[in-house]
Amino acid sequence: MTKIAVCVKQVPDLAELKFEKDRPTVVAKEVPRKISDFDKNALEEAVRIKEKQGGEVTAITIGPPEARDALKEALAIGADKAVLLNDPAFERLDSIMTASVLSSAIKKLEGFDIILCGEASIDGYSAQVGPSLAEWLGIPQITYAKGVKVEGGKVVVERSLEDIIEVVEAKTPLLITVVREINEPRYPSLMMIKKAGKKEIAEFNAAALGLDPEPLKTSGFRLQILRAEAPSMERKKVIFEGDAAEAVQKLVQTLQADKVVGG
Amino acid sequence: MGVEEFKGVWVFSENYELAYQLLGKGREIADKLKVELVVVSLGAGAVERGKVLIARGADKVYAAEDPALKTFQVETYTDALAGLILQHKPEMVIIGGSRKGKELAPRIATRLKVGCIPGATAVELDEDKRQLVATRVLYGGNLFSVESCVLKPQIVSVLPRSYEPLPPDGGRRGEVVEVKVQVNPSPTTLLEVKPKEKGTVKLEDADIIVSLGRGVKKPEDIAMIKALAEALGGQLGCSRPIAADYRWLPEEHWVGLSGRTVKPKVYVACGISGQIQHLAGMRDSKKILVINKDREAPFFKACDYGIVGDIYEVVPKLTVAVKGLIKG
Numbered sequence: 001m002t003k004i005a006v007c008v009k010q011v012p013d014l015a016e017l018k019f020e021k022d023r024p025t026v027v028a029k030e031v032p033r034k035i036s037d038f039d040k041n042a043l044e045e046a047v048r049i050k051e052k053q054g055g056e057v058t059a060i061t062i063g064p065p066e067a068r069d070a071l072k073e074a075l076a077i078g079a080d081k082a083v084l085l086n087d088p089a090f091e092r093l094d095s096i097m098t099a100s101v102l103s104s105a106i107k108k109l110e111g112f113d114i115i116l117c118g119e120a121s122i123d124g125y126s127a128q129v130g131p132s133l134a135e136w137l138g139i140p141q142i143t144y145a146k147g148v149k150v151e152g153g154k155v156v157v158e159r160s161l162e163d164i165i166e167v168v169e170a171k172t173p174l175l176i177t178v179v180r181e182i183n184e185p186r187y188p189s190l191m192m193i194k195k196a197g198k199k200e201i202a203e204f205n206a207a208a209l210g211l212d213p214e215p216l217k218t219s220g221f222r223l224q225i226l227r228a229e230a231p232s233m234e235r236k237k238v239i240f241e242g243d244a245a246e247a248v249q250k251l252v253q254t255l256q257a258d259k260v261v262g263g
Numbered sequence: 264m265g266v267e268e269f270k271g272v273w274v275f276s277e278n279y280e281l282a283y284q285l286l287g288k289g290r291e292i293a294d295k296l297k298v299e300l301v302v303v304s305l306g307a308g309a310v311e312r313g314k315v316l317i318a319r320g321a322d323k324v325y326a327a328e329d330p331a332l333k334t335f336q337v338e339t340y341t342d343a344l345a346g347l348i349l350q351h352k353p354e355m356v357i358i359g360g361s362r363k364g365k366e367l368a369p370r371i372a373t374r375l376k377v378g379c380i381p382g383a384t385a386v387e388l389d390e391d392k393r394q395l396v397a398t399r400v401l402y403g404g405n406l407f408s409v410e411s412c413v414l415k416p417q418i419v420s421v422l423p424r425s426y427e428p429l430p431p432d433g434g435r436r437g438e439v440v441e442v443k444v445q446v447n448p449s450p451t452t453l454l455e456v457k458p459k460e461k462g463t464v465k466l467e468d469a470d471i472i473v474s475l476g477r478g479v480k481k482p483e484d485i486a487m488i489k490a491l492a493e494a495l496g497g498q499l500g501c502s503r504p505i506a507a508d509y510r511w512l513p514e515e516h517w518v519g520l521s522g523r524t525v526k527p528k529v530y531v532a533c534g535i536s537g538q539i540q541h542l543a544g545m546r547d548s549k550k551i552l553v554i555n556k557d558r559e560a561p562f563f564k565a566c567d568y569g570i571v572g573d574i575y576e577v578v579p580k581l582t583v584a585v586k587g588l589i590k591g
Contacts, residue, residue, distance in 0.1 A: 014405075014540070096369060096372055125382065126381040128368070128379060131367075132370065135341070141366065144362055161361075163458065164456055164458055165456070167453070167455040167457070168453055169452045170452070177366075181514075223412060225410050227409045228408050228409070231405070236567040237563065237567070240570050241571040244573070248570065249584065252585070254568060256588070261585065261588060261589075
């Protein structure tokens with residue numbers, strides 16, 4: 001039986017993102033939240049491994065009580081257990097400390113053969129939690145997986161790098177991060193959603209994980225955010241409308257005059 | 264370990280082209296701080312590479328050719344680099360943000376119990392504080408976050424093509440130091456390396472890119488966009504739906520946050536609305552030209568030149584005009 005942990009993050013839906021007027025600040029409250037895309041691929045992969053050869057899938061998230069929605073979705077997709085790590089001390093963790101808190105939970109729950117994460121979260125896109133978690137746990141990692149085969153205590157992964165595919169073998173316990181192309185996550189059926197609603201979600205705070213919350217509050221962020229800026233999009237915006245032939249002619253003349261084309 | 268003990272700027276990338284880019288920026292930072300610029304070279308041929316790395320701006324090269332480092336494996340490279348960093352205590356470590364570099368940097372930072380700024384698009388120096396100030400993109404390209412590290416060594420991974428390499432200068436002086444490193448045997452085995460199923464497209468190298476989006480109605484029509492790309496001497500790109508949802512073009516053509524990041528001299532977008540995720544992949548293009556029938560498409564707010572019109576009408580006309588121009 002393969003025991004799998006999947007780390008998921010609840011993130012704002014980027015397609016619905018709203019910003020405060022004239023300020024590069026996300027209006028978090030008005031934006032619907034969902035499981036980060038690649039984490040959903042990780043979850044789907046975990047459930048597929050379980051379906052193929054038996055096992056147990058535990059979804060773990062760090063977040064406020066609202067993150068229970070993400071865990072309910074994970075249970076509906078096929079996770080057997082769900083764990084919420086919730087503490088005021090977890091609110092402002094950077095990716096390395098996020099991984100540290102996750103590692104405490106994974107050590108406490110013990111016995112996992114495979115830990116699956118998304119390649120990165122779609123909001124912060126640090127791609128650091130997976131590798132950092134592997135280091136905190138002292139286990140090997142295989143990142144950017146586009147295919148995973150589990151055979152007993154051995155795992156063979158196809159990983160997708162910029163220009164090449166690497167086929168890598170490792171023994172469990174092992175951490176794997178997955179890319180979007182690994183699978184097409186399923187939509188849970190109504191029955192699965194109903195069933196998931198009845199499942200219990202375990203919750204741990206810092207103390208329950210054996211962590212001292214005070215130092216986490218002060219050193220939880222090893223990065224300092226100096227400022228946030230909206231990307232500048234200062235462009236010429238010379239737009240031609242109307243008759244296509246005329247517009248093309250005018251455009252080409254302008255491009256020539258500005259020396260964009262034609263020498 | 265007192266903070267004042269940390270000294271020097273280090274650069275590492277398993278990809279030498281990327282290392283050259285970082286050495287360009289690293290040189291500038293090291294000069295301002297009046298410290299050494301060190302590059303770590305690992306694996307087969309690491310010592311031999313030393314001369315080239317010095318010509319590209321390094322003062323010193325720590326080279327290790329341990330057989331366990333022959334090919335990049337994240338655990339062995341973490342052992343080697345974390346060990347060297349602990350021994351020599353640089354104040355900043357700039358790691359090339361290739362996919363391999365991005366999995367390496369947080370592992371090293373975790374071992375050293377410091378922070379790591381991931382995937383920066385720019386790093387600058389705050390001279391007074393002796394701090395690296397790094398910019399990275401959040402929320403699918405909607406927000407730039409400017410960050411620095413609280414602890415030392417400061418570690419940051421920098422995305423490919425953020426900086427230009429210095430031209431090689433064979434006259435530069437520097438020192439290549441062969442070092443021994445403590446490396447545990449790799450817990451993973453590399454069974455096979457295969458090329459990605461693809462042609463010869465390298466969008467990142469293209470001066471001109473002509474991209475298509477959902478405005479193209481069927482795969483046969485890609486030929487029309489391709490004709491414009493060819494007339495301009497450019498490469499073919501696309502937005503997410505074309506590569507990821509319809510799979511009309513292989514992934515290597517995909518420009519965007521989850522696809523390729525490009526900065527060509529000219530970027531032509533045909534029938535692409537200009538979602539933030541796409542803009543994140545081409546925002547730094549020198550000139551942006553947009554063709555779209557929807558005047559309200561967000562791309563028109565982010566372009567230098569635009570034509571409001573049906574791509575099926577405009578693109579062939581533009582192709583003809585461009586051909587005439589180049590012949591003339």
